[in-house]
Amino acid sequence: MRIKDFGINEIFDSRGNSTIEVGIAVGNGLAFYSSLPAGKSRGSEEAAVLPFAAASSAANRKRLGAITNRDFKTQRSFDEFLIALDGTKNKRKLGGNVMLGLSMSFARGLAAEKREEVWEFLQEEFFGASGGAAVWEPVIFSNLVNGGEHAANNLDIQEYMVLAGTKGGVKSAVKKLIAFYGALGERLSSLKRAANIAVGDEGGYSLDFKNNLEPLAILADLIREKKFSGSFRLGMDAAANGFFSDGKYRFDGKTVTTGNLAAIYERYFKKIPALYSIEDPFAERDVSGFSLLSETLQDKIVVGDDLTVTNRELIGKYAGEGIIGGVIVKPNQAGTVTEAAEALREARDRGIKAIVSHRSGETDDVFIIHLAKAARAYGVKIGAPVRERIFKFNELLRIV
Ligand code: PGA
Numbered sequence: 001m002r003i004k005d006f007g008i009n010e011i012f013d014s015r016g017n018s019t020i021e022v023g024i025a026v027g028n029g030l031a032f033y034s035s036l037p038a039g040k041s042r043g044s045e046e047a048a049v050l051p052f053a054a055a056s057s058a059a060n061r062k063r064l065g066a067i068t069n070r071d072f073k074t075q076r077s078f079d080e081f082l083i084a085l086d087g088t089k090n091k092r093k094l095g096g097n098v099m100l101g102l103s104m105s106f107a108r109g110l111a112a113e114k115r116e117e118v119w120e121f122l123q124e125e126f127f128g129a130s131g132g133a134a135v136w137e138p139v140i141f142s143n144l145v146n147g148g149e150h151a152a153n154n155l156d157i158q159e160y161m162v163l164a165g166t167k168g169g170v171k172s173a174v175k176k177l178i179a180f181y182g183a184l185g186e187r188l189s190s191l192k193r194a195a196n197i198a199v200g201d202e203g204g205y206s207l208d209f210k211n212n213l214e215p216l217a218i219l220a221d222l223i224r225e226k227k228f229s230g231s232f233r234l235g236m237d238a239a240a241n242g243f244f245s246d247g248k249y250r251f252d253g254k255t256v257t258t259g260n261l262a263a264i265y266e267r268y269f270k271k272i273p274a275l276y277s278i279e280d281p282f283a284e285r286d287v288s289g290f291s292l293l294s295e296t297l298q299d300k301i302v303v304g305d306d307l308t309v310t311n312r313e314l315i316g317k318y319a320g321e322g323i324i325g326g327v328i329v330k331p332n333q334a335g336t337v338t339e340a341a342e343a344l345r346e347a348r349d350r351g352i353k354a355i356v357s358h359r360s361g362e363t364d365d366v367f368i369i370h371l372a373k374a375a376r377a378y379g380v381k382i383g384a385p386v387r388e389r390i391f392k393f394n395e396l397l398r399i400v
């Protein structure tokens with residue numbers, strides 16, 4: 001496919017922050033667009049994000065001009081060209097956001113050229129077509145209580161998620177989640193005697209709790225009462241970079257060591273049997289914490305996000321060491337579709353669970369749902385089933 005022209009537009013994400021939309025024109029009047037989400041609790045090794053002004057500067061447009069009027073036959077060859085053109089480790093020259101926008105738009109263009117759905121094209125390109133039309137029953141990681149950097153409340157933990165199984169169909173799981181989200185709102189209103197409860201960046205409820213354990217206990221009780229125990233489990237994203245400094249953690253108002261924090265999490269898992277997963281329980285530099293906790297969890301998983309930043313080598317290393325049982329895959333941490341797909345393949349080859357994820361600042365772009373389906377990922381992490389987050393749920397309804 002030949003790119004005739006490209007464009008970078010400024011748009012706004014779900015927080016009202018500036019982000020970009022990247023389009024490519026491929027002739028015959030055809031153009032493909034992709035927009036870029038933004039993270040707030042970012043891993044230090046993520047691909048660089050250029051603000052709109054730098055992304056669309058004359059100098060960057062000149063550099064990017066090299067992609068036009070050249071024939072790229074595959075997604076990989078296009079992405080490798082971009083990576084070489086950028087030439088930096090963290091994609092700071094062209095911008096990881098610009099590169100991913102071009103890369104996703106290119107995938108959309110190639111899929112259209114082949115008259116295929118984006119997920120079909122990605123599956124053939126990266127995951128072997130053998131999966132074909134086989135059923136995909138992703139677990140939906142839905143963030144219902146927000147804390148940490150995503151909410152103005154007293155929770156250190158960033159996300160309390162319901163993990164909804166879809167064996168009975170995606171529609172029935174989404175309906176259950178929506179009903180549960182409503183019931184949780186009512187429960188929190190009555191428990192906290194608050195008529196209006198704010199929501200955080202991902203649509204989950206945001207209010208003060210007694211401590212970091214209380215939301216889990218409330219969620220577990222409500223799951224039991226609603227008789228959803230068969231299809232709902234619980235997960236947390238501690239995003240512990242956010243409460244780590246000088247080698248210690250600030251948790252529930254106390255300063256604690258790595259060992260203390262591991263013991264606290266172990267207690268959570270014992271108290272709340274429905275709790276299945278914990279993402280970034282320790283800071284990305286505190287690898288010792290991940291191994292300490294992984295040793296004590298048997299049928300539960302520790303998930304890497306800031307730790308692994310959608311990087312194939314890091315995923316391979318930590319999965320190989322047995323310190324993660326799951327991994328978050330965010331294409332914009334990597335900066336090209338090929339690298340995100342490689343991260344997913346690495347997770348599959350290592351036998352750990354891959355969860356394809358949105359960011360806390362989102363757009364209406366649903367590409368990640370197609371990538372998740374192409375890879376038959378274990379899960380999709382897409383926020384509460386409301387507001388701008390609902391676009392990803394709706395795409396699941398369309399393509400699963
Ligand atoms: P972010 O957080 O999108 O704000 O970086 C999401 C996460 O930590 O999983």
Ligand code: ZN
Binds near residue numbers: 239280305328
């Ligand atoms: Zn995370």
